[in-house]
Amino acid sequence: MNIKIGAIIKKLRAENNITQDVLxxxxxxxxxxxxxxxxxxxYPDIELLPALADFFSVSTDELLGYKLSQREEEITNxxxxxxxxxxVGTIEERITFARNAISRYPADFEIKENLAVCLYHLWCDTKNNDLIKEIENLCSSVVAECKDEDTRYDAINVLINIYGGTKQVEKAMQSVNLLTPMKYCREFAKSSGIGDGNTExxxxxxxxxxxDCLGTAISNYPLADELPNDPSTWDRKIEMLTISNHLYKMIYGDNLMFYHVRLSQNYWLISTYQISQGxxxxxxxxxxxxxxxxIEYDKAYINDHGKFYTSIFTDKLIYPKPNKDFHELxxxxxxxxMLDRLQNKRYDCVRQDSRFVSIIERLNQHAK
Known part of the structure; x- marks a missing residue:
């Protein structure tokens, strides 16, 4: 039998973003x-096979070419x-699942980064500082060894968030400096033209x-910890969110497709301040x-993936299907x-109003 163990080792290394030096x-x-x-x-000496198999969390059979597709399918699932x-899961369910997944595939950096994110969310809820060291260890491993830039950058952002949340300013800044400055990003570089005829x-x-970065930043501004949530700031926050909506409409026109979701979020936030003002x-x-x-976003999600936007600024772009670089619920x-958010008691004073009842009915028609 022609044993392709070298090709399998190379494949496993690439999947797990492991260098030859680390292995x-x-x-x-x-x-x-x-x-x-x-x-x-x-070929590696036979006594090295168990160590290789353990390192990649595979069986020696898989290392020799058996059942590799089964392993790949399991990781995908x-x-x-x-x-x-x-x-849809609770934070506890997410953590338990991620820990079990890591026990099976300890070299998978994407699973490690996911566990770190879950633990960070748990820390946000509980402020249990016993979680910080584990978050640091998981993220530091990903940052040091992972070659997939998206997973690595996600881990860096988790570190920035946990250090910022615990007022470790120096560590937060060190992590920030691991990221690429905006002026050097690939989108900026390509928009200057690279000679392939796709500059537009x-x-x-x-x-x-x-x-979307600017619109999201403006929408997040009213929620910043440094901006007090008291009546003196509410009109200012409403103005910020309104400007975010104008920005999306200016760039995308009426055919917002995906970006309807941004406006729905902003209008809901605006309503929370207005109801508090009476x-x-x-x-x-x-x-x-x-x-x-x-409703328009939910319709677009069903009908519009793959269609082109139509404004003068975006008519070369399509509404993509969910993928690694484009996440949707x-x-x-x-x-x-949105229906779930309207259950909040802040809306009790308008709950019986015919306009509010109509809103609930319309949302229910599209909720699932």
Whole structure:
């Protein structure tokens, strides 16, 4: 039988973003030996097979080419379940699942980063500082060894959040400095033209990403810890959220497709301040706009993936299907989530109003 163990080792290394140097150190050989195996210039000694299998959390059978597809399928299913639980699971369920997944695949950096995120959310809820060291260890491992830039950057952001939340300013800044400055990002570089005839698309892609970054930043501004949540700030916060909505409409026009979800969120936030001010009519008007954009987003999610935006700034861009670089909630509709928010007792003073009742009825038609 033609044993392709070198190709399998190379594949496992690539999947787990492990360098030849790291693997060599872990099993006690030279990087040159790893390189030779992967080039099919020789095989590892038989006594090294258990160490190799343990390192990659596979069986020796898999290492020799058996059942590798089964392992890949299991990892794919694990990551699908991680995504599902991120939307509908409790934080405890997510942590338990991630820990079990890591026990099976301890070298998988994406699972490690997910566990770190879950633990960070638990820390946010409990302020249990016993969690911090584990979060640091998980993220530091990913940052030091993972070659997938998205997973690595996600881990860096978790470190920034935990250090910022615990007032470890120096460590937070050290982590920030691991990220690439905005002026050097690939979107900026490509929008200047790289000679492939796609400069107009690259410019629109840059506009798209900058718009959503700016719109989201403006929407997050009212929620910043440094901006007190008292009546003196509410009009200012409403103005910020209104400007965010204008920004999306200016760039995308009426054909917002995905970005209806941003406006639905903003109008809901606006309503929370208006209801606190006792402005019932204004609250209901904002909730009606929230309802409209929530429904339009849910329709777009069903019907519009793959279609082009139509404004002069975005007509070269399509509304993509959910992927590694474009995340959408998939377990429930936006209307479902908005209905949940309207259960808050802050809305009791308008709950019997015919306009509020109509909003609930319309959302229910699209909620699942």
């Amino acid at each position: 060599a150190t872990a099993i006690g050989v030279t990087p040159q030996a790893i390189s030779r195996w992967e080039a099919e210039g020789g 694990i990551k699908k379940e991680i995504s599902r639980l991120a939307e 698309f690259y410019i629109q892609d840059e506009i798209d990403k900058l718009t 402005k019932k009519d204004e609250t209901l008007a904002s909730l009606e706009k929230m309802c409209y954009h929530a 998939t377990e429930h509709t936006n209307c479902y989530h």
